[in-house]
Amino acid sequence: MTLDVGRIRQDFPILGREIRPGVPLVYLDSTATTQKPLAVIQAMDEFYRRSNANIHRGVHTLAEEATALYEQARQKVARFVGASSADQIIFTRNATEAINLVAYAWGRANLQAGDVILLTEMEHHSNLVPWHMLAAERKLNLEFVPVTPDGLLDLEAYHRLLARTPRLVAFTHMSNVLGTINPATEMIRLAHEAGAVVLVDGAQSVPHLPVNVQALDVDFLAFSAHKMLGPTGIGVLYGKRSLLENMPPFLGGGDMIKSVHLTGFTPNTLPHKFEAGTPAIAEAVGLAAAIDYLEGIGMEAIAAHERALITYALERLEEVPGLRIFGPAAEHKGGVAAFTLEGVHPHDVAQILDTVGVAVRAGHHCAQPLHTKFGLPATTRASFYLYSTFQEVDALIEGLYQVKKVFGI
Amino acid sequence: MEDLYREIIIDRYKSPHYRGHLEPHDIAFADSNPLCGDHIEITVRVDENGRIADARFDGKGCAISQASADLLIESVIGKSLEEVKRLNKQDVLDLLGIELGPVRLKCALLSLKVLKAGVYGLGEASDDLVE
Numbered sequence: 001m002t003l004d005v006g007r008i009r010q011d012f013p014i015l016g017r018e019i020r021p022g023v024p025l026v027y028l029d030s031t032a033t034t035q036k037p038l039a040v041i042q043a044m045d046e047f048y049r050r051s052n053a054n055i056h057r058g059v060h061t062l063a064e065e066a067t068a069l070y071e072q073a074r075q076k077v078a079r080f081v082g083a084s085s086a087d088q089i090i091f092t093r094n095a096t097e098a099i100n101l102v103a104y105a106w107g108r109a110n111l112q113a114g115d116v117i118l119l120t121e122m123e124h125h126s127n128l129v130p131w132h133m134l135a136a137e138r139k140l141n142l143e144f145v146p147v148t149p150d151g152l153l154d155l156e157a158y159h160r161l162l163a164r165t166p167r168l169v170a171f172t173h174m175s176n177v178l179g180t181i182n183p184a185t186e187m188i189r190l191a192h193e194a195g196a197v198v199l200v201d202g203a204q205s206v207p208h209l210p211v212n213v214q215a216l217d218v219d220f221l222a223f224s225a226h227k228m229l230g231p232t233g234i235g236v237l238y239g240k241r242s243l244l245e246n247m248p249p250f251l252g253g254g255d256m257i258k259s260v261h262l263t264g265f266t267p268n269t270l271p272h273k274f275e276a277g278t279p280a281i282a283e284a285v286g287l288a289a290a291i292d293y294l295e296g297i298g299m300e301a302i303a304a305h306e307r308a309l310i311t312y313a314l315e316r317l318e319e320v321p322g323l324r325i326f327g328p329a330a331e332h333k334g335g336v337a338a339f340t341l342e343g344v345h346p347h348d349v350a351q352i353l354d355t356v357g358v359a360v361r362a363g364h365h366c367a368q369p370l371h372t373k374f375g376l377p378a379t380t381r382a383s384f385y386l387y388s389t390f391q392e393v394d395a396l397i398e399g400l401y402q403v404k405k406v407f408g409i
Numbered sequence: 410m411e412d413l414y415r416e417i418i419i420d421r422y423k424s425p426h427y428r429g430h431l432e433p434h435d436i437a438f439a440d441s442n443p444l445c446g447d448h449i450e451i452t453v454r455v456d457e458n459g460r461i462a463d464a465r466f467d468g469k470g471c472a473i474s475q476a477s478a479d480l481l482i483e484s485v486i487g488k489s490l491e492e493v494k495r496l497n498k499q500d501v502l503d504l505l506g507i508e509l510g511p512v513r514l515k516c517a518l519l520s521l522k523v524l525k526a527g528v529y530g531l532g533e534a535s536d537d538l539v540e
Contacts, residue, residue: 343423344472345445345470345471345472346445346471347445347471347473347513347516348414348471348472348473351413351414351513352414362445363444363445364446377445377446377469377470378445378446406414406419407414407419407423407472408419408423
């Protein structure tokens with residue numbers, strides 16, 4: 001199942017560019033956003049050249065074509081994550097908006113003062129702040145599953161916290177900092193036994209691992225197209241039908257209604273009930289092309305490639321004196337390595353790496369509580385995808401020695 | 410971009426001349442850059458003629474933020490408060506001897522922002538101070 005990465009890279013025009021003359025790009029920031037294959041760029045280009053029109057209700061040819069493409073994209077997403085039907089796939093702006101949708105629509109209809117929401121310490125701000133906002137409004141109690149020093153969720157604590165009968169358990173399938181892949185199937189089963197509804201943040205898992213919503217038995221799954229080779233501006237919420245049907249709408253406007261009178265409205269059926277206004281149509285077409293591309297390679301093969309890369313990267317990083325890696329051993333994680341280099345601020349590390357063409361991210365990666373837990377204002381993060389190579393890991397390591405040279409350490 | 414890490418910047422980052430905290434002091438102010446966690450506190454003693462008799466900075470952050478704080482403090486000792494109020498972005502860049510993109514500019518200008526907010530006696534520091 002070895003990937004032909006050399007061939008894959010030819011599909012990504014940006015990977016051929018130089019950052020400065022003679023300095024090729026080494027893109028190690030795929031956790032933030034991924035690069036786009038030509039197939040995605042061309043699908044969107046083709047949509048605007050040939051089929052662009054607003055969707056639904058139009059009877060002219062372009063409107064019908066655009067509607068068909070948009071709805072085919074929904075079917076493709078449903079099949080990709082194993083949903084039993086396409087009307088359980090809601091298009092949002094991104095994973096963040098998908099989580100906010102659940103907080104507003106499901107949360108406001110179902111949660112009352114004193115109810116508990118169980119989150120974890122490794123959440124991205126997108127799976128923290130919507131719940132902070134709802135908790136403040138509804139006087140809810142937020143509880144957090146602790147992260148162990150080696151970057152795993154403390155599952156004993158999870159058992160204890162479930163005894164407080166949370167109404168909702170929301171956690172990330174894969175940490176965007178530690179790379180930790182959480183035991184989602186088991187966690188969801190336990191949460192259901194405790195009577196909770198479960199939301200999984202799949203922003204990192206859906207792009208990098210085979211994810212099947214029915215196998216997971218997850219109630220809500222949120223993810224973003226731009227982290228899985230697709231365009232920015234479109235994300236997905238999957239929800240179980242019974243939950244989605246009983247939720248009030250999220251945003252109000254066109255398309256989410258069945259009928260409107262001056263005195264009120266009747267909401268549309270799924271999935272349109274949750275898609276107010278003109279959606280990101282070309283982006284849905286781009287997402288469909290991204291899924292085709294990923295399926296053409298195979299999610300198992302992609303996961304295996306990233307496992308091999310992170311195993312090699314952790315070995316090489318550990319050789320660098322003064323370097324400290326955060327997160328679990330390779331067998332528990334995806335292709336993400338967050339680290340600090342003693343004596344050098346993470347921003348300085350990233351800036352000097354940029355001089356040798358290596359693009360990494362520095363900061364708290366929208367997971368400030370996690371960094372606070374480890375006593376750090378920031379880390380430097382390198383992350384991989386199907387187009388990443390072992391040579392790029394070597395370039396990162398060489399770059400880190402360059403950082404040490406500049407700082408005289 | 411490698412010029413960003415000129416010897417003087419690495420030097421002042423690793424061995425600052427003006428790191429510390431003055432007690433007693435006439436002016437004290439602190440602020441952070443929430444994006445990267447850079448933090449700078451500045452304490453100042455002012456003499457009877459309204460000139461800065463002594464000043465120190467403390468804090469943590471990247472080389473740019475810490476070196477610019479050290480160089481800024483060095484440059485303002487002996488200056489009048491009125492002169493400090495007139496300092497701007499270009500003065501800090503001249504001290505560092507580099508050009509910076511918008512992200513790292515915030516690191517470089519944090520210390521001037523803190524100093525001017527203290528000198529003006531403001532409740533909170535604003536980016537307008539260093540335009």
